[in-house]
Amino acid sequence: MVLTAALGFALLTMSSAAGASRENPRDPSPVLRGDWLLLQLVPSPGVALGASGPAATLRWHVTPLLYSFGTDRRLNRFRWFIAEPLYRHSGSVELFADPFYIGRDRPARDRWGLSTGARAHFPWLERGDALSYSVGASMLLLHEGFQPSFEAGLSTLFGVLGVFVHVAPWFDDGYAELSLRVRWF
Secondary structure (H helix, E strand, O other): OHHHHHHHHHHHHHHHHHOOOOOOOOOOOOOOOHHHHHHOOOOEEEEEEOOOOOEEEEEOOEEEEEEEOOOOOOOOOEEOOOOOHHHHHOOEEEEEEEEEEEEOOOOHHHOEEEEEEEEEEEEEEHHHOOEEEEEEEEEEEEOOEEEEEEEEEEEEOOOOEEEEEEEEOOOOOOEEEEEEEEOOO
């Protein structure tokens, strides 16, 4: 009996301390956790296509800054490095830096690169939880130099899974990449 009363009191106190309501929403500011950080080390696989033939790719995703225009305007719409799926896929613009590896027959320094630029996400179904699309422009940096590149993609399952196409049409070998983007939250 005493344990039940203590548990009930704790639950009541906890819910009133949260203070979230329709009139006063609570900002769910994300906190950096070790398990989340480890999951970010898991790369997204892909296939690069060019004049030299197909090559496997691995791509990591870093979002230094995201502004969400699809969330409640009373909340903080900016996210730094950690962006929840709701903030990203309900409508947002982000700056990104995606390091990547291309498994091609070249020296090791020619296999690593960086794609850095801006990307916009738009909801398509169920505020982006079921399906969202994105478009972006970036600079593709490889040892051979840098060129403008473009991307477009679809994301589903709350943003966990996506299919993206990256194209750098002015690169010497006409670089294009099809990737399966996996994001863990």
